[in-house]
Amino acid sequence: MAAAVRAARCLPSLRGVPAGHFWSRQLAHSAFPAASALSSKTGTLSSVTAEELWKGALAETGAGARKGRGKRSKKKRRKDLNRGQIIGEGHSGFLWPGLNAPLTKNGVVQAIAQRSKEEQEKVEADLFQQREEWDRKRKIKVKRERGWSGNTWGGMSLGPPDPGPNGETYEDFDTRILEVRNVFNMTAKEGRKKSVRVLVAVGNGRGAAGFAIGKATERIDAFRKAKNKAIHYLHYIERYEDHTIFHDISLRFKRTHIKMKKQPRGYGLRCHRAIITICRLIGIKDMYAKVSGSVNMLNLTRGLFQGLSRQETHQQLADKKGLHVVEFREECGPLPIVVASPQGALRKDPEPEEEVPDVRLDWEEVKAAQGMKRSVWAGLKRAAT
Amino acid sequence: MAAFRVQMSLWKFLMGSRGLEPVCNQAVTQLKPSALLQPLPLPLAVGLPRRWLSSGAESDTSKIKKPTFMDEEVQNILIKITGLNLEKIFKPAIQELKPPTYKLMTQAQLEEATREAVKAAKVRLKMPPVLEERAPINDVLAEDKILEGTEMAKYVFTDISYNIPHRERFIVVREPSGTLRKAFWEERDRVIQIYFPKEGRRVLPPIIFKEENLKTMYSRDRHVDVLNLCIAQFEPDSTEYIKIHHQTYQDIDKHGKYDLLRSTRHFGGMAWYFVNKKNIDGLLIDQIQRDLTDDATCLVQLYHMLHPDGPSAQEAREQGAEGIHLIKVFAKTEAQKGAYIELTLQTYQEAFISHSAAS
Numbered sequence: 001m002a003a004a005v006r007a008a009r010c011l012p013s014l015r016g017v018p019a020g021h022f023w024s025r026q027l028a029h030s031a032f033p034a035a036s037a038l039s040s041k042t043g044t045l046s047s048v049t050a051e052e053l054w055k056g057a058l059a060e061t062g063a064g065a066r067k068g069r070g071k072r073s074k075k076k077r078r079k080d081l082n083r084g085q086i087i088g089e090g091h092s093g094f095l096w097p098g099l100n101a102p103l104t105k106n107g108v109v110q111a112i113a114q115r116s117k118e119e120q121e122k123v124e125a126d127l128f129q130q131r132e133e134w135d136r137k138r139k140i141k142v143k144r145e146r147g148w149s150g151n152t153w154g155g156m157s158l159g160p161p162d163p164g165p166n167g168e169t170y171e172d173f174d175t176r177i178l179e180v181r182n183v184f185n186m187t188a189k190e191g192r193k194k195s196v197r198v199l200v201a202v203g204n205g206r207g208a209a210g211f212a213i214g215k216a217t218e219r220i221d222a223f224r225k226a227k228n229k230a231i232h233y234l235h236y237i238e239r240y241e242d243h244t245i246f247h248d249i250s251l252r253f254k255r256t257h258i259k260m261k262k263q264p265r266g267y268g269l270r271c272h273r274a275i276i277t278i279c280r281l282i283g284i285k286d287m288y289a290k291v292s293g294s295v296n297m298l299n300l301t302r303g304l305f306q307g308l309s310r311q312e313t314h315q316q317l318a319d320k321k322g323l324h325v326v327e328f329r330e331e332c333g334p335l336p337i338v339v340a341s342p343q344g345a346l347r348k349d350p351e352p353e354e355e356v357p358d359v360r361l362d363w364e365e366v367k368a369a370q371g372m373k374r375s376v377w378a379g380l381k382r383a384a385t
Numbered sequence: 386m387a388a389f390r391v392q393m394s395l396w397k398f399l400m401g402s403r404g405l406e407p408v409c410n411q412a413v414t415q416l417k418p419s420a421l422l423q424p425l426p427l428p429l430a431v432g433l434p435r436r437w438l439s440s441g442a443e444s445d446t447s448k449i450k451k452p453t454f455m456d457e458e459v460q461n462i463l464i465k466i467t468g469l470n471l472e473k474i475f476k477p478a479i480q481e482l483k484p485p486t487y488k489l490m491t492q493a494q495l496e497e498a499t500r501e502a503v504k505a506a507k508v509r510l511k512m513p514p515v516l517e518e519r520a521p522i523n524d525v526l527a528e529d530k531i532l533e534g535t536e537m538a539k540y541v542f543t544d545i546s547y548n549i550p551h552r553e554r555f556i557v558v559r560e561p562s563g564t565l566r567k568a569f570w571e572e573r574d575r576v577i578q579i580y581f582p583k584e585g586r587r588v589l590p591p592i593i594f595k596e597e598n599l600k601t602m603y604s605r606d607r608h609v610d611v612l613n614l615c616i617a618q619f620e621p622d623s624t625e626y627i628k629i630h631h632q633t634y635q636d637i638d639k640h641g642k643y644d645l646l647r648s649t650r651h652f653g654g655m656a657w658y659f660v661n662k663k664n665i666d667g668l669l670i671d672q673i674q675r676d677l678t679d680d681a682t683c684l685v686q687l688y689h690m691l692h693p694d695g696p697s698a699q700e701a702r703e704q705g706a707e708g709i710h711l712i713k714v715f716a717k718t719e720a721q722k723g724a725y726i727e728l729t730l731q732t733y734q735e736a737f738i739s740h741s742a743a744s
Contacts (some may be wrong), residue, residue, distance in 0.1 A: 076609050120407035264482035314487075323489040326498065334505045336498040339487070345614075351489045 054078050068194060084130055093120030148273050152196075153180040155277055158223055161202060161231040175202045175227050176277045178211070179297040180219065199297055200226035202234075203281025211278075211301050235280040237308045242284040246311050250362070253303025257295040259362070260307065263288055268385040274300060276385070282308070285385075291365075314340035322347035414591045442602040447482075454515040454657055461652035462687045467510060468646040473498075474506045512653040524567040527588040532563035541568060545580050574620060585617035593616070594629060602634045612651045613712050643671045660688050667724040669712065673729045682708055685715045695719055709734075 058076050059065070088099030093115035095101040101110060115123070147155030158175040179199040184192045196219045203209030210233040214226025240246045243265055250259040258275075263286040269276045271289035274297060279287060291300060314325045318340040325340040367373045452459050490498065540559045556568040556576055568576065578588050592598060593614060602611050611633055619626035632656050637643060646652045659665045665684055672681040689698040697718035700706075706714045709730065716726035 203716065262484050264484050266482060317489075321489050324490055324495050325483045326488050326495060328488065329485045331477040331480055332475045333478075334498070334502045335471055336490075336495060336502060338495065346492060348491060350491050350494055354528075365441050 011029060026262045049082070067190070067192065083134065084127055085281060089123070089127075091120075091124075091132050093117075093123070142190060147177065153177050154274060156228055158200065161227045162224070165271065170202075170231055172204045172206075173202050173231065174204070175200055175210075175230065176281060177223070178274055178277065182220075183215075188249065196222040198222040199228050199301065201276070201278050201281055201301065202230040203225065204285070205281065205283045206356045207235050207237050207239060207283055209278065209282045209305075210239060211305065213298070235305055237282050237305075238311055238313050239282070239285075240314070241286055242283060244285065244287055245312055249307045249311065251303060251307040252293075253306060254296075256291065256296060256299045256303050257293040258300070258303055258307060259290045260290075261288040270382070272300070278304060289363075315343075318342045319344060321351065403504075420682070435692065440645075454653075458651075458690070459687065460512075462683045463512065464510070466656060466677075466683050467652040468648045468657055468677075468680075469503065469506060471502055471506055472649040474509055475502070507671065510648075510650050512619050512650050512708050515615050515654050515657055517626055518627050519570055519620075519622040522567050522569055522573075526557060526567065527565040532559070532621055533561070534601040536561050541572065543576050544582060551577050551581070570620075570623060574623070587618065590618055590625065594625065599629070599632065601669070603633070606645060608633050608637060608642065608645050609649055609651065612646075612649075616634055618708070630654065631658065638664065638667050640672055641667055641671060643677070656684065656687070660684070660691050661689075663719070664721075666720050666726060669715075669720075669726055670722070670729050673712070673726070676733065678709060678733065682711050685711050688715070 008195055030143070033351070058078065084357050086100050087099075088094075088096045094213075095113040095115060097103045097110040098113065101113070103109065103134045115138065145156060147153060153373060154177060156177050160173050161175060163171055165171045177198060177200055179197075181197045183195050183197045185195060187193045195213045195215055195217055197213060198211045198219075199211065200223070201209065201211040210230050212230035214222045214224070214229055214231055216222040217223055238246065240262070244262050245260060245263070248259075250257070250263050252258075258273075267286040269279050269285065269287055270289060271279065272291045272295070275289050275291070312320075318325045321341050322342045322345055324342075324346075326339050327337045327339045329336070364373070368378065387631065447564050454460075466611075536559075540561070542555075544555045554573075554577065556573050556676050557565055558568045558572065575588055576584055591614070593602065593611075600609070601613065612630065614631045615626055619629075637645065637655065639657070646655055656665075656668065659668055665688060669681050669684060672678070672684065685697075685701075689695075689701060692698060695718075697715045697720075700712055700714045700718050704710070704714060712730060713727065716723040716730070720726055
């Protein structure tokens with residue numbers, strides 16, 4: 001009885017008629033003699049929607065899918081089987097005016113016709129080819145941009161951050177992912193709950209840069225959160241002649257030691273890959289940096305931004321000391337180039353100079369200078385920048 | 386043969402159209418040995434061929450002493466008009482870069498450093514010598530007809546003792562025909578470069594000194610590089626050296642690119658060439674246009690020193706002209722582009738008056 005009701009629902013034109021397996025058969029015979037073939041094909045016993053069928057086949061919900069037990073290779077994809085189907089097209093090849101044939105031709109209403117066998121075969125073959133082509137197109141692997149290496153999200157670009165509520169756009173800012181990590185939290189109901197934590201840096205290549213972390217259950221949501229948060233935490237970093245830092249910086253942030261050295265034009269960025277990414281976003285083109293101790297990405301980024309923000313520009317140094325800051329370049333010979341002059345008073349007494357400078361030496365550097373360092377990685381020739 | 390013709394034309398430059406006594410000719414063409422024995426900027430051999438020393442004594446007896454390139458007054462004038470643009474002299478050289486060093490200095494220390502830089506600049510601006518073209522060597526030592534046909538190639542015998550000046554070395558060539566002769570100047574240079582290689586000098590002259598390549602260099606405004614390479618490669622009294630220098634100066638004059646050589650060590654040589662050729666109009670116009678009227682007056686003074694019997698020198702002496710007036714006198718009398726010079730002077734004076742009125 002229930003099956004008959006469902007059958008009646010499938011054939012909307014017969015809704016008013018009391019549904020019955022026997023009745024529908026009779027009606028089919030009398031009204032549409034040609035359509036009798038059609039009605040025999042419809043599953044009148046149990047008709048299920050495509051949605052339900054697919055839900056059963058894919059098995060997205062279930063014990064296997066929860067708690068991260070699902071394997072990536074066992075994931076099936078839904079396919080719309082009715083794509084390319086025109087109402088009116090069938091195996092017999094009838095031409096129904098208004099459905100798969102034009103209704104009027106030269107003002108004359110057409111009659112129901114049938115295609116020849118060859119034509120019908122051709123039409124069916126065409127449809128088959130078309131469906132295969134769609135499948136092939138879907139299977140093509142889209143080449144995506146590589147970050148620092150093939151399978152990592154580090155170094156990949158996320159495009160500019162989303163525009164703000166008051167209409168401000170950040171078109172000239174680029175975001176780069178620094179780290180993607182799956183972190184887990186124990187909850188009462190499900191136990192281990194996975195969350196994705198993303199560290200992202202934004203910058204416009206002209207000195208303005210910032211970083212932020214975003215956390216969400218889904219990866220793309222975490223990306224979005226981090227991107228839009230980073231744009232609100234920008235640092236402005238002073239650069240010398242727009243290509244390098246003002247002076248050598250060696251700092252320790254928690255357990256991460258970073259030693260940055262100023263380099264001339266054309267040297268490139270010879271640093272840790274994360275530092276290269278961040279420097280590109282800031283706009284620094286030539287620098288050497290060595291990271292020792294802990295390489296925790298978050299501490300590295302925080303330490304780097306702290307160190308770069310606390311640089312002393314030449315003008316600030318001149319004002320502090322009250323003396324001219326004079327630059328001597330090897331390639332220019334003995335020519336003194338005044339880079340900054342104090343805005344306030346100019347001191348008369350010179351800076352005291354001792355024979356032995358009171359500078360803390362770095363043992364690694366001393367070893368390298370004396371030739372005591374046996375390392376295969378020192379002075380290795382790599383690709384530019 | 387070509388060398389002789391060049392020598393003749395050189396003499397013409399120096400003498401001008403006036404006839405001078407033959408004694409004067411000698412004084413002009415042969416150099417004062419004392420002047421040359423001063424420390425030269427290039428690591429040339431100090432000693433001169435002995436025959437030049439003997440003739441030098443005669444020049445002291447002549448009455449009108451023509452000023453040479455090495456005279457103190459001439460050098461002072463040339464140094465003055467060369468200018469001292471530190472930025473240009475210490476232009477960044479193309480070499481491996483190192484990060485710059487910074488010093489904190491007081492005003493006094495800064496001035497001290499600038500003085501040091503000026504001293505180093507003056508050393509860099511030391512002018513290379515302007516010499517006469519060397520007479521070709523045609524000295525045959527022996528003719529041995531017995532040896533004819535025995536060898537297929539020339540043999541060059543060189544004395545490679547360490548402590549002989551290169552100019553006094555004995556380099557002889559035995560030809561396949563049996564003649565033993567002294568090596569020509571070009572052969573001498575090549576052989577000395579093989580045994581005592583000098584940095585920057587090649588045994589065979591590089592192809593950049595060919596006509597087409599020189600033209601390319603001139604079109605790219607690289608006259609300074611051409612002249613530096615020429616100094617490194619050739620001796621100052623060799624034909625090619627003089628020819629290339631004159632060619633470069635002529636190209637600069639044609640296009641008016643005098644500023645390329647300003648603040649380099651080649652400017653003095655260029656000015657000397659123009660004054661000897663009596664073709665200082667272009668240079669004067671360029672100097673006035675760049676507001677270097679003092680340099681222009683110095684140049685005209687140098688011209689009068691070298692050609693004291695010319696109309697403009699006599700006019701100047703009569704009128705006792707000074708400063709801009711001197712240039713006007715020169716423009717009126719001897720200049721080819723006198724009108725241009727006067728026009729430029731006028732424009733400069735108007736600009737000067739308006740500037741002083743404004744300030």
